[in-house]
Amino acid sequence: MQKQLLRKRNFSKPPLISVCIPVLNEVDNIGPLYSRLQALADKMADRCSLEFIFTDNRSSDGTWERLAELARHDQRVRALRFSKGVGFQRSILANYIHARGEAALQIDADLQDPPEMLEQFFAKWQEGYDVIYGVRRGRQEGWSLNQFRKFGYWVIDAISEHPIPRDVGDFRLVDRKVIEACKKYRYPQPYLRGLIAGLGFWQTGIVYDRAARTAGLSKFPIKKMIHLGLTGVFNHSTVPLRLATYMGLFFVGVSIVGVGYYLFLKIVHPDLPQGLASLHILVLFGIGFLSFLLGLLGEYLLRIYLILRQEPLAIVDETLNFLPEEVKL
Numbered sequence: 001m002q003k004q005l006l007r008k009r010n011f012s013k014p015p016l017i018s019v020c021i022p023v024l025n026e027v028d029n030i031g032p033l034y035s036r037l038q039a040l041a042d043k044m045a046d047r048c049s050l051e052f053i054f055t056d057n058r059s060s061d062g063t064w065e066r067l068a069e070l071a072r073h074d075q076r077v078r079a080l081r082f083s084k085g086v087g088f089q090r091s092i093l094a095n096y097i098h099a100r101g102e103a104a105l106q107i108d109a110d111l112q113d114p115p116e117m118l119e120q121f122f123a124k125w126q127e128g129y130d131v132i133y134g135v136r137r138g139r140q141e142g143w144s145l146n147q148f149r150k151f152g153y154w155v156i157d158a159i160s161e162h163p164i165p166r167d168v169g170d171f172r173l174v175d176r177k178v179i180e181a182c183k184k185y186r187y188p189q190p191y192l193r194g195l196i197a198g199l200g201f202w203q204t205g206i207v208y209d210r211a212a213r214t215a216g217l218s219k220f221p222i223k224k225m226i227h228l229g230l231t232g233v234f235n236h237s238t239v240p241l242r243l244a245t246y247m248g249l250f251f252v253g254v255s256i257v258g259v260g261y262y263l264f265l266k267i268v269h270p271d272l273p274q275g276l277a278s279l280h281i282l283v284l285f286g287i288g289f290l291s292f293l294l295g296l297l298g299e300y301l302l303r304i305y306l307i308l309r310q311e312p313l314a315i316v317d318e319t320l321n322f323l324p325e326e327v328k329l
Helices: 027-043 063-073 088-098 115-127 143-159 176-183 192-199 222-236 239-268 276-309
Strands: 016-023 049-056 077-082 103-106 131-139 168-175 203-210 316-320
Touching: 016 027, 016 088, 016 115, 027 049, 027 063, 027 115, 049 063, 049 088, 063 077, 063 316, 077 088, 088 103, 088 168, 088 176, 088 192, 103 115, 103 176, 115 131, 115 168, 115 203, 168 176, 168 192, 176 192
Parallel strands: 016 049, 016 103, 049 077, 131 203
Antiparallel strands: 077 316, 103 168, 131 168
């Protein structure tokens, strides 16, 4: 039924596809990635043309110099260097904002996600899908880390206000109208997987096996994974706020039952000794519970504050193959 409603895309000339790559200290991966992108562009020349947009989170290992060398010889290579590191999700959004193509492919520089899958994504896009994402069937990492990721995806999807695909990262192809829709949301801490999933449109996934990192170190330790997961929860779910209300009502009910039970014991056993230890435990529990609730409220208030502060998405320090008027942050 869904395929019958899709509107197939036809172009009078090959459309431009923007390949978006956020980078941070990836000097050893830039060369292999560029070689594969070049080969991909040659292979798909009869179907589309490509541009390569890099956003550099203030790399310190020569990544920017390597990009500058490529940009001098290839006008398709365009890059923005931020004044400071702004994070992975902001980098992706900055890429989308500066993409000139009819669609944009988001890919990491570490080559864990094969750029050659653009061919499959492109075919689905031509069928009429607006978002085509890669679904990770397997990844070459430790069992415990893999299970931790799966649990995180399950939690975010379970409490989100809209379904978020499981085992899906930021490796995706999005249509121009999805990009324009993303521009309307200026989250201070965006979680694009949730944002794009919640936009609607026609979306589908393609299963693939994720490769190991070719060079360099991962920029996503457990701490950053947890932070990204919390961003996804607080940006796309009001369940924690409602949970605080429900838990408050639950403990009020428990307190009423406890008062009744205590009065019953006093009637049955008038000489019942006073429970000083129990009182201390209850007080400490109450303080801890209230602190937890205040923390939940604080997370939402922080996001309201950051929105009101209207901090720019990023500040661009240097550019490659960009005109001044093209920088839109």
